[in-house]
Amino acid sequence: MKKILLVCAAGMSTSLLVNKMKKHAEQMEEDIEIIALPVSEAGTMIAESDIVLLGPQVRYQKSQVESMAGDTPVAVIDMRDYGTMNGEAVLEKALQLIK
Template identity: 35%
Template sequence: MNDVKILLCCGAGMSSGFMAQKARKAAKKRGINVTVEAKSETEAAGFLPTVDILLLGPHYESHKGKFVEMAKPFNVPVDVIPQRIYGTLDGDKLLDFALETIEASTNK
C-alpha cells in the first residue's frame, strides 16, 4: 500500500489528537508510511480532497451522514471509530481499522 492519509475528527480535535499520535507511533513501528492528522469538525471539510479516509470519534456517530455527504465528491470513505478503540487510545487497532475500511471501500 502506498502512503496512506488518515484524517481523524472530533469536536475540537483534542482527543483525536491523542489518538492520531498513537496511530502514528503504531505505523512507525510497523514500517508503514502513514500520515494521521486530527482536526476539528469545522476544519475537516477542507482536508477531504487530500485524505484517503475520514474517521470520526464515537460521539460523532449521529453526524456520520453529514460527513459522508461532504466526503462523497472526493470518494473518501467515512466511518466511526469504535468506542473500544477510541476509549483505550489503541493506535494499533485504529491503524488496522483504518486500513481495513480503506480496503473494503476500494473493493466495492
C-alpha cells in the same frame, strides 16, 4: 503515502489517539499521514484523505461528513478503541477499510 483524517468535536482527545496511531505506523514501517481536525474544519482535508474516521462523540454527524467525502470512506471509530486510545486497533481497521 496513505492519509487518514480523524474528526472529532474539538481535536483534543483525538490528538492523543493520532500519536498512538503514528507510533504503530512507524513500527509497521508504513508511510502514513494521520491528522485530527474538528468537524468544523474537516471539509478542508477530506478530498486529500484516503479515509475519514469519526470520533464516537461526533458519530451523529456521519451523514454530513459523508456528503462532503464523496467516494472517500467514512467510518466511526469503535467506542472501546477510542476510550482506551488503542491506536493500533484504530489504524489496523482504517487500513482494512482503505483497501
